Amino acid sequence: MSNKVEDKVLDHDFDGIQEYDNPLPRWWLMLFYGCIAFAVVYIPYYHFGPGPLMQEEYAAEMEAANKALTAHAAEEAKQEAAAPKEDWSKFEQDQARVAAGKEVFATRCAACHLADGGGSVGPNLTDNHWKNGRGDMASLVKIIKKGVPGTAMVAWESQLSKDELINSAVFVRSLKGTKPAVAKAPEGDLVED
Ligand code: HEC
Known part of the structure; x- marks a missing residue:
């Protein structure tokens, strides 16, 4: 330890235990007073002033996110309604x-649905x-x-070409009523054709 400060023994004594009067290091005191100065600004501003608290910030962010989500859904629905309706069912019987x-x-799909569509991670x-949906094209x-x-x-959609997309749907459609080797128990709603 530094010897520059002369050790001064305080003049109390507990059962023979004495202590030196060691001043706290300057950097520690700066931190300490800095914290107090910070609190003097922080507490009035955030707890009694205009600053938003955590909960308020969270609520505001959630509200903004919900708004964005609703707007996005509305936009998607609009696009879907505007898009010309393709009649996918015309591809159904195309053996090629x-x-x-x-x-x-x-x-692409058998890992989760099995090659014969019997289902494992994904549904039968x-x-x-x-x-989801009604099993139609x-x-x-x-x-x-x-x-x-x-x-x-x-x-x-980003991984398959348009034809691959349609063809995989046509294939899934062709699975209806087939007997897979191992059939996963039904999930979801019963859909009558
Ligand atoms: C990583 C696993 C995985 C892969 C790979 C996968 N799926 Fe799925 N699939 C699932 C799961 C899980 C569900 C059920 C989602 C749910 O809970 O609604 C599902 C649902 C489906 C459904 C709707 C079934 C229903 O009952 O609503 C179809 C159709 C489907 N997948 C087709 C495909 C096709 C076609 C491919 C390949 C291009 C594919 N899946 C690849 C896991 C997968």
Whole structure:
């Protein structure tokens, strides 16, 4: 320790224990007084003044995010309504598309749905039960394109060409009523054709 400051013993004594009068280091005192100065500004401004507290900031951010989300959903709905309705069902019976779709499905989808659509991570695609949509071409194309947010079913539109998208939907459509080797229990609502 520094010897520059002369050690001065305080003149009290507890059972023979004595202590020196050691001043606190300057940097420590600066921090200490700095904290006090900070608090003098901070507390009046945030707790009694115009500064927003954490909860208020959080509420404001949530409100802004909700607004943005609503606006985004409205925009999407508008776009969807404006887009010309394609009649996907015309592709349904196209055997070339079924075959091409089967290949896409085997490489991209089978990991979760099994090659015959029996289901594992993802639902069984051969039964009449659907968690999303109604199992018709329009529903299938939409689900495969956009995915199911918040689940393992991602949006495939950036990874598949338009034809691959349609073909995989055509293939899923062709699975209806087939008997997979291992069928996962039905999930979602029963949809009568
Ligand atoms: C990483 C796993 C995974 C992959 C890969 C995957 N899916 Fe899915 N899929 C899921 C899950 C999980 C669901 C259920 C989502 C839910 O809970 O609503 C699902 C749902 C679906 C549904 C709707 C089923 C229903 O009952 O609503 C269809 C159709 C579908 N997937 C087709 C495909 C196609 C086609 C591909 C390949 C291009 C694919 N999936 C790739 C996991 C996957």
